[in-house]
Amino acid sequence: MHEYQPQMALHSAVHAVVAIVDSGQGARVLHICRENHVLLDFVCMAHGTARTEMLDLLGLGETPKEVVICLTGETAARRLLGRLGSDMKMRYPGRGIAFTIPVGSLGVRLHKLLTQEEPKEGQEMNSTGKNEGYDVVAVILDQGYTSRIMDVARREGARGGTVITARGIAEDEVRQFFGIEIQAEKEIVFLVVRSGEKQRIMTEIMKAAGLNTESHGIVLSLPVSSAIGLAD
Incomplete structure (x- = not known):
């Protein structure tokens, strides 16, 4: 029997889109993901640990957070980031933050x-x-x-x-x-x-x-x- 050898893409075109929003807003992020045909998401609860002045600068406040992590292609990731910025008003303080990370x-x-x-x-x-x-x-x-x-x-x-x-x-x-x-x-x-x-x-x-x-x-x-x- 041959040993199982996983195959992988060394130069991935996949990006992780990470959105950090107030608790209860994760469902809105997931809805936008669905509309953009993102196939795979993971949601977890979090709480900010930054100092108050940093939280104020980022507009995050001190409330519990939901972190939504989506895996999708590079083009879709850019499109999704734009939708999050416009639909959830993340361009303004207090509306959460979102960013992409290349896989x-x-x-x-x-x-x-x-x-x-x-x-x-x-x-x-x-x-x-x-x-x-x-x-x-x-x-x-x-x-x-x-x-x-x-x-x-x-x-x-x-x-x-x-x-x-x-x-x-x-x-x-x-x-x-x-x-x-x-x-x-x-x-x-x-x-x-x-x-x-x-x-x-x-x-x-x-x-x-x-x-x-x-x-x-x-x-x-x-x-x-x-x-x-x-x-x-």
């Missing part, structure tokens, strides 16, 4: 579903990069499997992770494509890893907790432009 690496199947196109470059997740910077590896999976992720990640060199809870929401097209139920309680694990170790760590995580496992995990990476507190 560095992503599984080929999910990349194709979200962008409706083949990735520019696809290969097995077994290459070793030479970049000595850092990336964030994000793992979105069903609740109850975090310890499995962390065991694998630590074994491959990651030092620790941050976990938040979320609720997954997906269109029927996603469920039909993967044959799994996305609309369930989720955990999102964030790992900051060296760029040269990223591919190996993602490979092992996908083997242990990818879409083909009972945890139905989605593994992706996000670039880190700068970081502190990560010295050896």
Whole structure:
């Protein structure tokens, strides 16, 4: 029997759109996502920890927040950001904030579903990069499997992770494509890893907790432009 080797898009055309709004406004964000044919969203509760003057500057206030994270193609991400700005008046203080983050690496199947196109470059997740910077590896999976992720990640060199809870929401097209139920309680694990170790760590995580496992995990990476507190 051949060992399962996940495939990924090394140069992803997928972006994460992140919207942070007051509690109760997440449904409006999701409605706009649906109108823009975004297939995959994750919603979690949060609370600001910035100082009062920073919260005032951003117009966020101190109320509980909802964080909506959408995965979609680059063009759709720009369009969605424009809709959020106009429909939810995010151009004015106190209406929330939204931004996009390019996804560095992503599984080929999910990349194709979200962008409706083949990735520019696809290969097995077994290459070793030479970049000595850092990336964030994000793992979105069903609740109850975090310890499995962390065991694998630590074994491959990651030092620790941050976990938040979320609720997954997906269109029927996603469920039909993967044959799994996305609309369930989720955990999102964030790992900051060296760029040269990223591919190996993602490979092992996908083997242990990818879409083909009972945890139905989605593994992706996000670039880190700068970081502190990560010295050896």
